[in-house]
Amino acid sequence: MILDLLKDIVMVNKATIKKSVKSFKNNWIIIFTGLVYVFLNIFMLTILNTFFRGVLFVLAGFIMAIVSSSLISNYLYLLSNIINYDRITKDDFKDGFKYFLWKVYGVFFIAWLASYFLSFIERLAGTNAALLSRIISIVILIALNPLPETIYQKYYSPFESIGYAFEFMRENWLNWMIPNIIFYFLLYLTTGTLLSDIFTTHLNFNFDFSIRGIGIYLLMQALFSFMMIYRGHLYKLLSTSTRRKRMYMNKFYD
Numbered sequence: 369m370i371l372d373l374l375k376d377i378v379m380v381n382k383a384t385i386k387k388s389v390k391s392f393k394n395n396w397i398i399i400f401t402g403l404v405y406v407f408l409n410i411f412m413l414t415i416l417n418t419f420f421r422g423v424l425f426v427l428a429g430f431i432m433a434i435v436s437s438s439l440i441s442n443y444l445y446l447l448s449n450i451i452n453y454d455r456i457t458k459d460d461f462k463d464g465f466k467y468f469l470w471k472v473y474g475v476f477f478i479a480w481l482a483s484y485f486l487s488f489i490e491r492l493a494g495t496n497a498a499l500l501s502r503i504i505s506i507v508i509l510i511a512l513n514p515l516p517e518t519i520y521q522k523y524y525s526p527f528e529s530i531g532y533a534f535e536f537m538r539e540n541w542l543n544w545m546i547p548n549i550i551f552y553f554l555l556y557l558t559t560g561t562l563l564s565d566i567f568t569t570h571l572n573f574n575f576d577f578s579i580r581g582i583g584i585y586l587l588m589q590a591l592f593s594f595m596m597i598y599r600g601h602l603y604k605l606l607s608t609s610t611r612r613k614r615m616y617m618n619k620f621y622d
Contacts, residue, residue, distance in 0.1 A: 373542070376611050380543050384605060388598040395450045395597075399589045401461075402570025405439050434469075437476060440516075441468035443569040448520040451600040471519055472567075474526030505564065511537055514544060515566055517603035540606045547602060551595040559588045568592075 412435045420428040445464030449456050486504060490497040515533040518524065524532055537544065556562050561571055571588050574581070 372615065376614055377543055377546065379614060380602070380605060381547055384547070384598060384602045387601045388594065391450050391454055391597050391601065392594050394454055395456050398446055398450065398456065398593050399586060401443060401446065402589050403573060405443070405570050406573050408439065409435070433476060434473065437473040438465045438469050440472045440567050440569055441465060444468050444472070444516060444520040447596060447600050450597055451521070451604055468519055471526055471529070475515070475519070475529065478526055478530065509564060509566060513537060513548065513566055514603055517600055521600070521604060521607065536607060543606055544602065547598065551598070555591060555595070558591060
């Protein structure tokens with residue numbers, strides 16, 4: 369039983385890394401999306417701070433949520449095209465801002481509603497509120513870790529996507545967590561960044577415009593981008609097969 373499980377983990381990751389290397393080589397341009405997202409965020413914040421003051425400030429939060437959802441939609445759409453078609457184009461980048469917009473925003477809206485319920489529980493916890501909040505955040509990060517991949521690979525509603533991501537983790541937690549822990553650890557070692565947001569689309573750019581600063585940032589983005597492509601291929605393989613099927617269909621990995 370244990371031997372079969374280990375064999376499956378090796379076979380799954382062998383197939384995934386082969387596909388991921390090929391996809392990354394063909395779509396390395398995705399590394400630069402992080403810079404685009406950074407400057408789009410700065411641009412939108414500048415507009416909101418300039419024109420949405422006073423009474424209009426109430427609308428700023430709603431608009432920023434739409435903007436964030438749009439940027440996440442764009443990134444997920446690019447990943448979707450890489451995983452499914454092994455290519456991204458300028459049109460994909462243009463269309464991506466709206467493709468998963470309302471699906472992502474729907475997830476955020478559900479999270480916003482859930483936060484009210486959680487805040488009530490935290491108030492009951494009293495002095496242990498901070499510890500409880502940290503535990504809840506860790507549970508969400510683990511239990512719903514494949515939610516981004518669920519959004520762009522499955523045709524579910526926001527609520528159904530959350531349920532499916534949880535079910536996926538229940539059935540594939542070992543195959544999913546081992547490579548993800550390794551990637552998270554490598555990112556932490558090389559960048560000092562501990563990813564705590566399942567919808568991270570890029571790493572922070574510290575506006576070091578020296579050749580060294582830009583080079584280090586692009587290397588970090590390369591590692592992050594490869595991780596996200598790897599996750600996409602891994603999710604597709606695991607969500608469309610079972611361990612029994614993989615054991616008896618070795619050609620599945622070709």
